[in-house]
Amino acid sequence: ELKVEQNPLFLSMQEGKNYTIYCNYSTTSDRLYWYRQDPGKSLESLFVLLSNGAVKQEGRLMASLDTKARLSTLHITAAVHDLSATYFCAVDKESNYQLIWGAGTKLIIKP
Amino acid sequence: KAGVTQTPRYLIKTRGQQVTLSCSPISGHRSVSWYQQTPGQGLQFLFEYFSETQRNKGNFPGRFSGRQFSNSRSEMNVSTLELGDSALYLCASSLLRAGELFFGEGSRLTVL
Numbered sequence: 001e002l003k004v005e006q007n008p009l010f011l012s013m014q015e016g017k018n019y020t021i022y023c024n025y026s027t028t029s030d031r032l033y034w035y036r037q038d039p040g041k042s043l044e045s046l047f048v049l050l051s052n053g054a055v056k057q058e059g060r061l062m063a064s065l066d067t068k069a070r071l072s073t074l075h076i077t078a079a080v081h082d083l084s085a086t087y088f089c090a091v092d093k094e095s096n097y098q099l100i101w102g103a104g105t106k107l108i109i110k111p
Numbered sequence: 112k113a114g115v116t117q118t119p120r121y122l123i124k125t126r127g128q129q130v131t132l133s134c135s136p137i138s139g140h141r142s143v144s145w146y147q148q149t150p151g152q153g154l155q156f157l158f159e160y161f162s163e164t165q166r167n168k169g170n171f172p173g174r175f176s177g178r179q180f181s182n183s184r185s186e187m188n189v190s191t192l193e194l195g196d197s198a199l200y201l202c203a204s205s206l207l208r209a210g211e212l213f214f215g216e217g218s219r220l221t222v223l
Binding site for chain 2: 030031033035048092097098100
């Protein structure tokens with residue numbers, strides 16, 4: 001059974017600091033996704049990672065994928081308050097277009 | 112370009128009733144997926160539709176059903192509602208089955 005684990009589940013940090021969210025999954029997968037969710041809102045797609053060694057960056061966020069280690073990271077550089085949200089990773093279950101989700105990392109960035 | 116539209120946004124039902132939720136995907140998108148989000152269980156896959164056919168179903172009881180129309184619009188139905196069905200139901204569309212998912216704002220269902 002495919003399981004997706006994120007850590008930490010909660011992160012409170014100061015503006016200007018760097019931090020990394022980790023996403024581990026238990027079986028092989030072709031695609032890994034990162035999404036952001038603001039309170040009471042829907043899910044916003046951040047990154048789609050398709051191959052081993054893939055790295056994508058958008059602003060202060062950078063995501064990477066190591067399929068051999070079954071690990072993806074979401075790195076936040078010089079955090080700003082606007083990045084406060086819950087971040088989810090999701091993995092495509094055996095390429096059958098069914099996403100299995102991590103529990104989410106609630107990120108609070110204090111000014 | 113219009114995003115994924117879900118209706119209704121909020122609804123309150125009582126146990127035993129049924130509910131139908133609607134999803135209009137982004138124009139041109141042919142794949143529609145449904146997810147349930149609850150504080151306890153997180154995000155869970157319900158179904159995926161492509162070309163009017165259910166291609167995949169998650170681990171939910173038969174009370175949960177859905178369909179997709181020829182214009183790619185989709186509906187999901189929950190019959191004999193239970194308290195535990197209270198959740199945010201999210202619809203997502205993608206151009207292709209393996210594509211990036213774009214989510215709607217969700218339908219928040221409360222069962223009393």
